[in-house]
Amino acid sequence: MTLTKESRVTLNDGNKMPILGLGTFASHEVPKDLAEDAVKVAIDLGYRHIDCALITGNEMQIGHGIRSKIADGTVKREDIFYTGKLWCTFFSPDMVRKGLERSLRDVGLDYLDLFLMHWPFSIKPTGAADPSEKDKPFIYDNVDFCATWEVLEACKDAGLVRSLGVSNFNRRQLERLLNKPGLKYKPVCNQVEFHLYLNQHRLLSYCKSKDIYLVAYSVLGSHRDGNWVDPSLPVLLDDPILNKVAAKYNRSPAEVAIRFILQKGAVVLAKSFTPARIKQNLGVFEFELRPEDIKTLDSLDRNLHYGPFKEMKQHPEYPFHDEY
Known part of the structure; x- marks a missing residue:
């Protein structure tokens, strides 16, 4: 399986996505300018896929990093594949385009390459100055994500975004969207x-059968933000079997963990702000x-979510009650 940093997959709408992207989530304690610096380093090294979201609060810095590398001639806009996400407080049909336009404004681009529904459920704005603030109490809303999708399709037709996808959907929710009467564009990922x-x-097998790519986040299982993750959970990169396989190839556990997912046929988001x-x-x-090492690594599965988003377990569209 020959893969390079230039490798891209062809999405079901014909657009192409680089198979390795830079993830940019960071807790509120992390200085925002580190995200900008990381993007510049990544682009200089050959990364062309940058993933962000309104909820991370650093789209302005990410956008400045991208635009600076366009301005200095390192890349052209069309070389970069930028993903944004519609936060759950913008799911009401009259708010969807506003959410997209906010990301466009913050990142400073004329269009996004990919825009995702961040979760399959909607949340009522709390009245805070910034309705995306995740430290506010969540009050779930009953907006049907299929209605949200219809507005996203119109945004694609208007040229604001090239491709549309979803995030954190289970099979049942994907089926509902795919079977929506009048569906114009099915999710690419x-x-x-x-x-x-x-x-x-x-879920990977199901999505492949529908020509939908899985895009993997938290690929190192090491996201330890106490606001989201139980600190008592095991550290994946310390796993002895993973480390044994890594030693066999004279590679780091992180490299092996990422390569495993790439060979499964998924797109990987590798989050780091550290240049090395x-x-x-x-x-x-x-x-x-x-193949024998893929089989060994497959055996490590525990069906363990580091980020279960447990605050929303009572929401009728909470995705992780289903098997997959």
Whole structure:
């Protein structure tokens, strides 16, 4: 399986997505300018896929990093694949385009390459100055995500976004969207938590059957933000079996964990703001895991969500009550 940092997959709408992207989530304690610096480093190293979201609060910095590399001639706009996400307080049909336009304004681009519904459920704005603030109490709303999708389709027709997708949808929710009467554009991808302890084999198989790519976040299982993750959960990169396989290839556990997902046929978002690690992650294109090692790593699955978003378990559209 020959993969390079230039490798792209062809989405069901004909657009192409780089198979390795830079993830940019960071807790509120992390200085925002680190995201800008990371984007500049990543683009200089050859990354062309940048993933962000309104809820991360750093789209302005990410956008400045992208635009600076366009301005200095390193890349052209069409070289960059930028993903944004519609936060759950913007799911009401009269708010969808406003949410997209806000991301366009913050990142400073004329269009987004991909725009995702961040979750399959809607949340009522709390009245805060910024309705996306995640430290406010969540009050769920009953907006049907199919109605949200219709407005997103109109945004695509208007040229504001090239491709449309979803995030954190289970099979049942994908089926509902795919079977929506009058569906004009089916989602090109479903971005989900995907790592060795949550290998998503059933959802991956289903999405492949529908020509929908899985895009993997939290691929190293090491996201330890106490606001979202139980700190008592095991650290994936410390797993002895993973480390044994990594030693066999003389690679880091992180490289092996990422390569595993790429060989499964998913797109990977590798989050790091550390230049050395951003560079090291490109090492995934220098080796290939053998079938017996893929099988060994498959055995590590625990169906473990590091980010279960438990605050919304009572929402009727909470996705993780289903098997997959």
